[in-house]
Amino acid sequence: MSAVAPPVRLTSLRSLSPRLGGRQGLGRLVVLGLLAASCSKGGAADPDSTACRKLSDQDPDPDHPLPKTLFAELRNTPIASSTSSTAIIPLNLDEGSGGDYSGNYTFTKCEQPDTYYVERLVLVSSTMEPVAVAVRNGANYNVTYQKGGGSTVATGFSGNAVSYTATGGMPSLKVTTLTATPNMVKLGEQVNIQVAVGDETCGVRESQWWLAGPTPSATSIDPTVISGGSGQASLRISPKRSIGTYYVEGQVTLKGGRVIQVRRNASTDTQYMLIDKSGAVVGNTSLNVVSVAVSDNPDADRMPAIPLSMDAVPASVGRCQPVNISLRLFDDRGLPASQPVKVFVGPAESPKLVSLTLTGGDLLSGSFVLPSDAPPGIWYGYPESIRDAAGNQSLGTLSNGKFTTSDGTNTSQAVMAATFIVPNPNPIMLPDLSTVPDGGVVTPPPDMAAPPFPATLTVVNITPTTAKEGDNIVVRMKWNDIAMILK
Numbered sequence: 001m002s003a004v005a006p007p008v009r010l011t012s013l014r015s016l017s018p019r020l021g022g023r024q025g026l027g028r029l030v031v032l033g034l035l036a037a038s039c040s041k042g043g044a045a046d047p048d049s050t051a052c053r054k055l056s057d058q059d060p061d062p063d064h065p066l067p068k069t070l071f072a073e074l075r076n077t078p079i080a081s082s083t084s085s086t087a088i089i090p091l092n093l094d095e096g097s098g099g100d101y102s103g104n105y106t107f108t109k110c111e112q113p114d115t116y117y118v119e120r121l122v123l124v125s126s127t128m129e130p131v132a133v134a135v136r137n138g139a140n141y142n143v144t145y146q147k148g149g150g151s152t153v154a155t156g157f158s159g160n161a162v163s164y165t166a167t168g169g170m171p172s173l174k175v176t177t178l179t180a181t182p183n184m185v186k187l188g189e190q191v192n193i194q195v196a197v198g199d200e201t202c203g204v205r206e207s208q209w210w211l212a213g214p215t216p217s218a219t220s221i222d223p224t225v226i227s228g229g230s231g232q233a234s235l236r237i238s239p240k241r242s243i244g245t246y247y248v249e250g251q252v253t254l255k256g257g258r259v260i261q262v263r264r265n266a267s268t269d270t271q272y273m274l275i276d277k278s279g280a281v282v283g284n285t286s287l288n289v290v291s292v293a294v295s296d297n298p299d300a301d302r303m304p305a306i307p308l309s310m311d312a313v314p315a316s317v318g319r320c321q322p323v324n325i326s327l328r329l330f331d332d333r334g335l336p337a338s339q340p341v342k343v344f345v346g347p348a349e350s351p352k353l354v355s356l357t358l359t360g361g362d363l364l365s366g367s368f369v370l371p372s373d374a375p376p377g378i379w380y381g382y383p384e385s386i387r388d389a390a391g392n393q394s395l396g397t398l399s400n401g402k403f404t405t406s407d408g409t410n411t412s413q414a415v416m417a418a419t420f421i422v423p424n425p426n427p428i429m430l431p432d433l434s435t436v437p438d439g440g441v442v443t444p445p446p447d448m449a450a451p452p453f454p455a456t457l458t459v460v461n462i463t464p465t466t467a468k469e470g471d472n473i474v475v476r477m478k479w480n481d482i483a484m485i486l487k
Contacts, residue, residue, distance in 0.1 A: 037053045049446060052320035057146070058354060061120075064088060068130055070101050071122040072475045074162075076114035076257070087112040087257025091475055099455060099479035099486045106472045107433035110202035110256025112168040112277065118460050121477050126487035132479075134457050136160070143457055151326040154457040168469040173199045173252060173260055173274060175285045180235075180248050184293045188300030188390060191292055193224060193248065194232040197262075204229040207262075211235065216264040217249060218279070236391040237292075239300035240409070241305045248290040264289060293348045301333040301390035304407045312381060312418035319372050319425060325381050325418045326365040327358055334389045335361050344398075345381040347417075351398050355384075374422050381418035454483035 037250035066073070089111065093101040121134040121141070130146035134154065141154045148421030155384035177196035185191055193209045210223040224233040248271075249263035249460040261275040262285065270432055291473070308328045317323045329335055341364050354371065358364035382403035383396040402414040459478035467473055479486065 039410055050147060052369050052372050054146075054373050055353065058371075066120060066122050066133060066231060067092075068124060068128065069122065069126055070094070071120075072103060072118055072477060073120040074116040074475070075103075075119040076112055076116050087114065087116070087259075089116060089257070093475070093477065094459045096476075097487055099481040100459075100476070101478075102474050102476040104472055104474055107164050107467050107469055108202075109166060109168050109171050109469055110254050110258055111164060111166075112258045113164055113258075115161055115163045116159045116462075118462065118475060118477075121239070121457070121460065123455060123477075123479055123486075125485040131454055131485065132457075134405050134460075134477075141457055141460065143453075145375065145453055147454075150453065152453060152456070157460050157463040159463075159465060161465065162473050163466050165466070165468050170274075170282050171199050171202045171254060171260070173197065173204075173254070173257060173283070175262055175272065175274075175287060177230075178248065178262070178272070178287055178290055180290045180292050183291065184295070185237055186235055186295050186297035186300065187241065188297050188302075189244065190236050190391050192232060193226070193235050195226060195250075196230040197252050198229045199252075199254055202256050202258065205253045205255045205257075207250055209233075209235060209248055209253045211237070211241075211245070211246035211294075212249045213246060213265065214267050216247075216267060216269075218261060218263070220251075223250070236390075237294055239297065239302040241294065243294050243296050246292045246294055248292065273363075288407075301388070301392060303332070304392040304394040304405065304410060305331040305335060305386050305388040306412050307383070307386065307403070307415045310383075310403075310415060310418040312379075312420040314420065315378075316421045316423060317370050318423060319370050319374050322367050323420055324365065324367045325356065325358060326363065327383060327418075329362050329364070329386065331362075332389045334394075336387075336389050339364075339387060341386060342384040343381050343418075344396075345379060347377045347379050347422075348376055348401070350375075351380055351382070358383075370422065374426035376422045379422055380430045452482050454485055455479040455481050459469050 029294060070093040070227055072091045074091065076087045089105060091103045091105050093103040095102045117136055118414055119136050123131040125131050131152045132143050132145050134141040134143045139155070140159050140342050141157065142151065144151045175195070175197045177194060179194045180191045182191070195207055195209065197207055205225050206228065208220055208223040209226070210220040219434055222236065222238055224235045226233050227292055247264065251261040260282070261271050263275060265273045265275060265281050270289055272285040272287050272289060273281045274285060276282050300446045306329065308330050310325070310327045313324045325345070327341060327343070338359055341358045342355055343354040343358055343366070344355050354368065356366050356368040358366040363436055380398060380401055383405065385393055385395050387393045392407060393467055394407040394410070395404050396403050398417060401417055401419065403417050404414050456479060457477070458480050459476060463474050463477050
């Protein structure tokens with residue numbers, strides 16, 4: 001495990017001076033500070049490194065990267081069964097100038113009836129250089145600037161949402177195949193799900209399937225996902241579940257974002273119904289309900305993998321320098337030969353500042369380059385979740401520099417997180433000791449105001465705020481062009 005020196009708590013020079021001996025003690029303190037700042041095994045920053053990026057360059061949603069153009073993204077609230085069912089409407093803003101831009105969108109039956117918010121915005125300059133990204137936080141927007149760093153919060157926005165109601169016909173979703181084999185399994189074993197679904201009008205993004213108990217369930221439990229309209233996937237029966245008869249149920253997400261569930265409406269149903277987000281039955285598949293009988297299995301693997309250690313090398317990492325993270329695991333029933341594990345990395349006050357993926361079996365490893373504007377201090381790395389060969393999954397939690405993993409029933413012993421120091425790259429200014437009073441108090445220089453941001457967000461709205469199928473909406477964003485760089 002990486003050895004890391006404890007942080008030095010800085011107190012006032014007045015409180016240190018009696019113990020260190022006035023001006024002489026102050027000089028010693030400054031020298032010690034210089035040595036601490038220069039001691040970095042990570043080396044000096046390399047400004048020419050192509051792998052070195054700013055924190056603002058990291059997309060908060062890598063599954064849906066933002067384009068480098070004037071852009072707005074609308075999102076709804078995901079349904080209870082899965083966060084992946086969030087409907088996303090991308091929109092290029094191709095009208096306007098001088099910081100005032102807008103774009104149009106027309107709703108169809110393929111979109112999920114719901115309330116949509118302007119979730120993310122992209123601002124570029126007249127030369128198409130990235131300027132800022134704004135991400136909604138309630139009624140506010142967190143604005144991050146792409147060049148020069150810095151961020152701010154734009155407050156007080158209303159009218160940035162539209163309520164879409166479906167009034168036309170249903171999409172042409174067809175479910176032609178749904179099977180589960182074998183139909184008799186033990187706890188801890190797997191069922192192979194095979195499906196064929198399609199929609200000639202909207203297309204199918206994905207489908208999810210799970211095992212529900214005697215009562216129909218709109219919420220997924222340990223689901224399996226099949227991309228596109230047809231395919232197959234394995235569905236593991238968790239050893240934590242009760243023995244008995246289960247029923248295959250699921251949902252289909254269309255390419256426009258609309259979600260239609262394929263399940264029983266009542267426990268007495270013998271055929272699958274098509275049910276929308278509101279719970280209303282919108283169709284019948286004519287397919288018989290598929291059941292799976294689950295029996296006990298005393299030998300099932302019920303224990304998740306156990307983290308043994310986690311390390312970061314080197315122990316001190318400069319900005320734009322690589323850091324290697326490793327994680328060692330143990331499982332008495334075996335681990336996958338290779339698996340990805342997402343790891344969060346950041347200082348204690350922001351432990352999920354960045355992330356990387358480790359790969360391996362019982363020893364996983366990975367590396368990343370520290371951002372050019374990484375905050376100095378002690379950084380920790382810990383796993384988001386860990387899965388063993390049987391599919392048992394446990395979630396990681398960080399506390400006081402250590403992390404534990406838990407599957408809700410079993411919690412691991414606390415393990416020291418991968419730990420390293422990011423030194424403060426700013427040079428320590430030596431005070432003029434001839435002007436320091438005998439008390440050792442140094443008067444700080446006046447606080448100079450930071451330069452203004454190149455542009456500030458002033459307007460985000462959608463008109464009209466209610467719409468139905470076939471209606472056109474206009475999304476508008478307006479920025480105050482302080483630096484006069486917008487087209």
